[in-house]
Amino acid sequence: MNKVILIxxxxxGFGKETAKLLAARGHTVYGTLRKEAEKIDKVNVLQLDLTNYDSIKKAVKSVLVKEGRIDVLINNAGAHTGGPVETAPDEHIRLQMExxxxxxVRLTKEVLPIMREQGQGRIINFSSIGGLMGLPFQGFYSASKFAIEGFSEALRMEIARFKIKVVVIxxxxxxxxxxxxxxxxxxxxxPGDPWHDHFRKSLSIIEHDESxxxxxSVLAKKIARIVETRYPKQRYIIASFEQKLAVLLKYILPAKWFMKILASHYGLILNPPMKA
Ligand SMILES: NC(=O)c1ccc[n+]([C@@H]2O[C@H](COP(=O)([O-])OP(=O)(O)OC[C@H]3O[C@@H](n4cnc5c(N)ncnc54)[C@H](OP(=O)(O)O)[C@@H]3O)[C@@H](O)[C@H]2O)c1
Structure with a gap:
């Protein structure tokens, strides 16, 4: 069945591929942008900046006026900061959490009464592997994703009786x-500060892993299935075998062992060398 989707x-990235695929599959898709971008066939574009509450309200209202409903909200947009916690500027921390x-949260709160009134809905929140384990030199990114985890878990229980499902990716x-x-x-x-070598080494590993x-498009296909399935799971970890294993190990290994494994992946030295 055709769904009205706000993404x-x-x-x-994910947003572009997912919007394209969902529209091609016959859904009515409203996608948000902050600035001009290449048009996507059959995708309706809305201006929205997550740090601007008015733009959130306007975007939701315009979908409601045109369609009269919102079946699926995909909270995909995200900012990425990095660096040592000690030197992170306040404005980066604020931007990350905002x-x-x-x-x-603000967008979800705008959409909730609409879904509650219509007696159904689906909210798909983008967390990360970094929402399941703190990643070095991505402390505030991880913090923002841990926040999404807690929020989604709580919200899911509050709104289940209105037949609104919350899915975490x-x-x-x-x-x-x-x-x-x-x-x-x-x-x-x-160079020369206490963070530089570790940070640069970790960053090059992070970027190597990402590149x-x-x-x-792999993830977009999965999201399309989650949108269309009748009974979605609460969580989907869409990652390599090693990353899924890391999630499992975090829960079964003693915390110190897990920290050593993760630190070694990111090239970090946990203990200072013994003085002669
Ligand atoms: N790629 C990965 O490996 C990975 C892994 C785990 C989780 N994720 C999560 O997946 C989601 C999508 O990320 P991506 O990898 O596709 O990254 P991306 O290519 O950088 O896309 C991020 C999107 O978010 C938008 N955005 C950023 N700040 C915004 C704001 N203040 N208001 C509205 N939109 C804003 C960006 O718009 P502009 O073009 O205007 O900046 C862009 O469209 C994020 O939540 C991210 O944390 C990604």
Whole structure:
């Protein structure tokens, strides 16, 4: 059945691929942008900036006026910051939480009464593997995704009786614009400071993993199935075998062991070398 879908952040990455696929499958898709971008066939474009409450209200209202309903909300848009916690500028921290968490919450709150009135709906929230484990030098990104996890879990119980389902997506590494976008929001670190070597090494591993990640169209196909299936699961981890294994290990291994494994993946030294 054709669904009315509102998806955020369709200028690149998952949002672009997912909007394109859902529209091609016959759904009525409204995708949001902050600035002009290449047109996507059959996708209706709305202006929305998650850090601007008025734009959120306007976007939701315009879908409601045109369609009279919103069946699916896909909270895809996200910002990416990186760097040492100690040097992260306040404005990066604020941007990270405002975009990935507060903006997403505000949009969800605008859509909720519509779904409640219509007696059905589906909210698909983009978390990350970084929402299941803290990732070094991505502390505020992880924090924003952990916030989405807690919010989604609580919301799911509050709204189940209105037949509104909440689904969390945990993508692993995918090749999108996120590496490039993160480069605009890296906390300062200069050669010789206590962070520089570790941070640069970790960042090169993070970016290597992302650039060798899967194509976002893989995830778009999965999202289309989640939109169309009658009984979606609460969580989908869409990641490589190693990343799924890491999620499992986090829950079964002693925390210290897991930290060592993760630190070694990111090239971090946990203990200072012994002094002679
Ligand atoms: N790629 C991965 O490996 C990966 C892994 C785990 C989770 N994720 C999550 O997947 C989602 C999509 O990311 P992506 O990888 O597709 O990244 P992307 O290519 O960088 O796309 C991010 C989208 O979010 C939009 N956006 C950023 N800030 C916004 C704001 N304040 N208001 C409205 N829209 C805003 C961007 O629009 P502009 O063009 O205007 O900036 C862009 O359309 C994010 O939630 C991300 O955290 C990605």
């Amino acid at each position: 955020t952040g369709i200028s690149s 975009t990935n968490f507060l903006g997403m 945990n993508p692993g590494d995918f090749h999108t614009s996120n590496s490039a976008n993160r480069r605009n929001f890296l906390a300062p670190s200069t 060798h990640g899967w194509d976002p």
